[in-house]
Amino acid sequence: MTEMVEFAKMNGLGNKILVVDMRGRDDRVTPEAAVALAAEAETGFDQIMAIHDPKIDGTDAYIDIINCDGSKAQACGNGTRCVVQALSAETGRKAFTFQTVAGVLNAVEHEDGMISVDMGKPVFEWNRIPLAEEFHDTSRIELQIGPIDDPVLHSPSVASMGNPHAIFWVDRDPMSFDLGRFGPLLENHPMFPEKANITLAQVTGKDCLRTRTWERGAGLTLACGSAACAAGVSAARTGRTVRKVTIDVASSPSRQPLVIEWRERDDHVVMTGPAEWEWSGHLDPVTGAFERDAEAGASAK
Ligand SMILES: N[C@@H](CCC[C@H](N)C(=O)O)C(=O)O
Secondary structure (H helix, E strand, O other), rough: OOOOEEEEEEEEEEEEEEEEEEOOOOOOHHHHHHHHHHHOOOOOEEEEEEEEOOOOOOOOOEEEEEEEEEEEOOHHHHHHHHHHHHHHHOOOOEEEEEEEOOEEEEEEOOOOOOEEEEOOOOOOOOOOOOOOOOOOOOOOOOEOOOOOOOOEEOOOOEEEEEEEEEEEOOOHHHHHHHHHHHHHHHHHHOOOOOOOEEEEEEEEEOOOEEEEEOOOOEEEOOHHHHHHHHHHHHHHHHOOOOOOOEEEEOOOOOOOEEEEEEEEOOOOOOEOOEEEEEEEEOOOEEEEOEEOOOHHHHOOO
């Protein structure tokens, strides 16, 4: 049996996250372990954020992101805030620099416990999102679902935040759509060769949006941070909102919003929101076998 590693069950606005401490080892959390952990009621998650030793100077850790179906993701906004909170609790430090497969991210925990992550620059080029077809203008692409003369969803804005996103603009509450039905069709649409995260976004004011997301590799989640970033950027890009928006994540049980700012000065997207620790345990990164720590140990983290 592999040596067990520490992990924490956390969430970002309800997005279920396992933060797994893989520092000091060369192996990875296997897709099989991810699928096994996802299948258990206690450890059911949307993403694993596996913290590895840094690979390059100037970074604190390399983060491997794994969806609950065992596939890899290039970005996870809510999970990154969870990693910051876990490392801040461990070290007392407030600022961190992480490397992911998509690049280097800076993050900081504020005095009030909110966490800001610099999610980098959005990408709009069709072949870098990627799309299967060339679109000169990706702020509105030809794609629809439902009857041809009366589509339920159509003309999404598309962008990459390291991972691919399609934002469908809706004029009523995103919770009133059957996203559980349309999500998988759109995630796997031939337009998206690497699949896509599918978000419904309702503009509720010049500086606010309400969103709901079907996640690639995870399905209906309670919240998705990188989707909120893509929605905020796409809303500003299309003139629907200003560049700093408050996102009410419709499906989130938390009533706290996410704040997304697409900074003019450097084109970077900064996401600010909470993270919450739930409990800690140990797991086998090869099989996914796990044990929950006793509460006393858990509260000491
Ligand atoms: N929940 C995440 C996004 C997760 C990644 C996504 N499922 C993908 O495969 O791209 C977030 O908070 O950003």
